[in-house]
Amino acid sequence: MTVSLESPTSWRPDAPKTERRPIFDVWPQLSKNLPISHLADLPTPVEALDRVTGSLGDARVFVKRDDVSSLVYGGNKVRTLEVLFGKAKALGCTHIYSTGAFGSNHATAMVLHAPRAGLGSGVVLFPQPRSWAALENLRVILSTRPAVHALPHWSALPFGMWRARRSAVARGHRPFVMVPGGATPTGALGYVSAALELGEQVAAGDLPRPETVLIGVGSTCTSAGLLVGFHLAAKLGLGFRDAGGNPAPPALVSVRVTPWPITSQTLVLRLAVRASERLAELAGDPSLVVEKRDLAPHFRVDGRFLGRGYGYATPSGLEAQRLWHENGAHELDTTYSAKAAAAVVELARQGRRGPIVFWSTKSTPALPPPDVDALRSSPPRMRRWMEKAEGELSRGKLEPPLVESPGSPVRLLT
Numbered sequence: 001m002t003v004s005l006e007s008p009t010s011w012r013p014d015a016p017k018t019e020r021r022p023i024f025d026v027w028p029q030l031s032k033n034l035p036i037s038h039l040a041d042l043p044t045p046v047e048a049l050d051r052v053t054g055s056l057g058d059a060r061v062f063v064k065r066d067d068v069s070s071l072v073y074g075g076n077k078v079r080t081l082e083v084l085f086g087k088a089k090a091l092g093c094t095h096i097y098s099t100g101a102f103g104s105n106h107a108t109a110m111v112l113h114a115p116r117a118g119l120g121s122g123v124v125l126f127p128q129p130r131s132w133a134a135l136e137n138l139r140v141i142l143s144t145r146p147a148v149h150a151l152p153h154w155s156a157l158p159f160g161m162w163r164a165r166r167s168a169v170a171r172g173h174r175p176f177v178m179v180p181g182g183a184t185p186t187g188a189l190g191y192v193s194a195a196l197e198l199g200e201q202v203a204a205g206d207l208p209r210p211e212t213v214l215i216g217v218g219s220t221c222t223s224a225g226l227l228v229g230f231h232l233a234a235k236l237g238l239g240f241r242d243a244g245g246n247p248a249p250p251a252l253v254s255v256r257v258t259p260w261p262i263t264s265q266t267l268v269l270r271l272a273v274r275a276s277e278r279l280a281e282l283a284g285d286p287s288l289v290v291e292k293r294d295l296a297p298h299f300r301v302d303g304r305f306l307g308r309g310y311g312y313a314t315p316s317g318l319e320a321q322r323l324w325h326e327n328g329a330h331e332l333d334t335t336y337s338a339k340a341a342a343a344v345v346e347l348a349r350q351g352r353r354g355p356i357v358f359w360s361t362k363s364t365p366a367l368p369p370p371d372v373d374a375l376r377s378s379p380p381r382m383r384r385w386m387e388k389a390e391g392e393l394s395r396g397k398l399e400p401p402l403v404e405s406p407g408s409p410v411r412l413l414t
């Protein structure tokens, strides 16, 4: 697809979208062995971010708009869910469960997309720092009325997953319970295909070959898939080649949004290698197995933008969020995309020329309005959390939304 590189708003809902996924073109054997549910509107566009970063330096910055990977609910998790839903359905499962924090984007994406794939849904969630984005997500999750397991703390997750599985089976369901972020070798294959998609866009001249790609990292799934995909695309000569025709994958900088050891360089590399092993097995091609030493020179985790921890806003993230907003670019959230954007701002200010690609991962299409009855009947632990968040937002103790949503006002329960 050709998109304008001039304007940061060239994405159009009527742009042609296809069910084509480059991973199946490159390795046709996968069409037999890797079932997927088509959820995303792909390819996502690439746009120049000149209006946002032009004032910061000479860097050429582009954005990969995975925030609009679907109008139902976009963001990075949709690509992961395509393969995990496919796997769940191939296993004969009737229900899919997402696990994570109260405001999980993975859970939000799952509850909104599961009905499209004919799957029932459930969530196993634990408390997190309160924020507007997390409150908005939890409202949406509960409004779809999934099976809900509200845990007191993240450390109860293994028990919560076991209990969710057991109670689903007792109700006659066949559950597929995903780990947080869907971070498994199969889940990562969605982003192997995304990396090939960017390679195709480079080859088509939609953007120059990126020197660096920046993205937020939490569960490691997205970064691991990209890392393998960039490496294999470069090897195949798909987009990432230098002027001499040699493989030149972009350097991936994953900006940490969760603390060590949940996110680490080692964990991303380990998952990347396992994802390449899964790909090799499914494609019937052992040469696709990638070693850590092939990937490590092109990868680093940057922990400097994390701040107090997962879910806490940071001054540099808020600055980036305002910069994007004031220049008419897509909205950023304080937990993920603003922290990665802060790293982009820093690179641009340092005078790096790039080209840099900022991978936009937080969904931006409007969320469905919440169902207040469903919120009122939610587990007391979640209800108290939402009431506190509403109070803190309206007293200015938490950053209020930059864009008011008429269907989802700050105060709904209080």
Ligand SMILES: Cc1ncc(COP(=O)(O)O)c(C=O)c1O
Pocket: 075, 076, 077, 105, 106, 181, 216, 217, 218, 219, 220, 221, 222, 223, 336, 337, 361, 362, 363
């Ligand atoms: C908006 C957003 N960006 C980035 C990430 C990080 O992706 P991953 O968990 O695959 O590392 C997530 C994870 O949920 C996310 O929701």
